[in-house]
Amino acid sequence: MKNSFAKLRAFFREVDWRLVFLMGPRHSFTPEQWQRLDRLPGISPTIKVAAVVNVLALAWIASLELPQATARLVFASALLVGLLTLWIGADLWRHPTQKRLYRAYGFSALPLGAVFGFMMASKPQQWMQDPWNHELLIRGCAIGFFYSMATWAVAMWRNEFMADWLHDEALREQKLELAQRLSSAQIQPHFLFNSLASLQHWVAVKDDRAAPLLQSLTSYLRATLPLFDRPLLSVGEETEAVRRYLEVMQARLGGRLRFVLDISPDAAAAQLPPGVLLTLVENAVEHGVQPQLSGGEVQLLARMQGDGSLCVEVLDDGSGPSEALLQLPPLEPFAMLRDAEASLGLQNTRLRLFQAFGPAASLSLSHRLEGGCRAQVWVQAAKS
């Protein structure tokens, strides 16, 4: 009993009442979205001609088999109403909002109601006795109903179309950006130029630190440049790139950076999309260690759980993640675009994890008890 009630409730929860009661378009757009929508092509000539032909045909049908004089009048007014509807329809095509639809209904219902009311009030008796007038009323109602439904359908369809288009567009942009970032191998220019600044100085003054820094930087570049060519990479391989990165940073920051890499052998063989570990470690250094006056420590830990799932943790002892990063937005382009707070690198990492593993993978940030940020990646074991 309780079960079937829950089912019923779930069923009705899925009902879109706005559609059931013909409430009109359900999506509303922001000014930026309207700006994007301006890029949509206008109404094509074919559709314009087809619409006008239809209006003419309907006006002709409406005036069939009527006495000559009345027929002319009916044809003209049906044509006028039709063209007006087309004009309203074109407006709704461009701006399919509930407000505009209701406004269109209001504007057309008022004069029609006024004319009809006036005729009824002026000579109600004779009016209904004339059989032609009866016929006229029915035809008028039919045309009115047809046009109002057509207007409604245009607004509804166009509104849904626009929402879908925006969604696709956002997705496309996201993919493009992702591709661009991946192709640039995610080497932060900031990182590169700062390293070169240190290098340049140490070479100039013949400091002994120049050679090891150059070596680490070279290994880092060698490890990261082909990193993104492959869809998946073993944790062990990427850890090598991470180690090189940390060595470069250590040379630059001196005693301010300490790091621990602790990868269990079985975890080293596990596969992840390229760049996941590197992004998390870069974030830990940039937001966890560098802002600290006395420096800090970064730990990268990877291990396999008993059930075969992979757990990777990147820990720092900085000031911890900001509020915005504790609750990451849903992995959906709209939410991700809206939420610029969450770092782009982090969002891309989540997207890459999702593309590789679907809901089996998750990434979250939390505060460490001892202070600092914990970034955690879980990949559930594939169910066989």
Added chain:
Amino acid sequence: MNTLKPITALIADDEEGPREQLRAALQRLWPELQIVAASEHGVDAWDDFLAHEPQVCFLDIRMPGLTGIEVARRMAATASPPQVVFVTAFGDHALSAFDAGAVDYVMKPVDDTRLGQAIERLKTRLQKEGGSGPDLNALLRQLLPAVAAPKPKPIQASLGREIKLIAPEDVVYFESDNRYTRVVFDGGEALIRTPLKELLTTLDTELFWQVHRSVLVNSRHIASAVRVDENSMHITLKGREEKLPVSRQFQGLFKGQ
């Protein structure tokens, strides 16, 4: 023949390599320039500025403690704002706003041609002695992203065996005392190990005013500012005897209305 005092400069970068590279380049291109301080982070840069009052400051943007932009903003509010040149690695796009010439910037690794141009501009500006105009402050404010004020944490001071927690708003003033900071609050005082210059970055700057390199005072407790002569000023506190000095740099805080 040149009887003018040499022009003094401060350079600040949290990484040794770029800092020393800049120092070497400056010594090569502008030998008369006297580098009075090379600070390792924003907090030191601000403190060194107060200690040495250099006329020129080369500031890295990304530094722990205070960013270069935050430091520049504080400097712009003092009685003798220095000429600021930002030093930045690739990727700090916001700086292109400075192309207008309000503030100069150079990219890391610093190359001699670009630094030479910056030096020429600095020399012209220093000769004009106009200092940086008031628009600098507005510009910097624009650049500085609105940062949420840090949550004020209670000050933990050890008094013998007990550790006393003092809410920042209960503090009347902080004063540097050798390697310690003296915390004077309603009903007592204590010494803490955190240097004053580091406390600066964690406190609400609206509430706590720095009136001297070594004094940070709760503005709610200030009763009056008294000008003693042309150069010296002190403040008196509500319901307290002691007078705190206001250094020349901060006398602009009290100008009457």
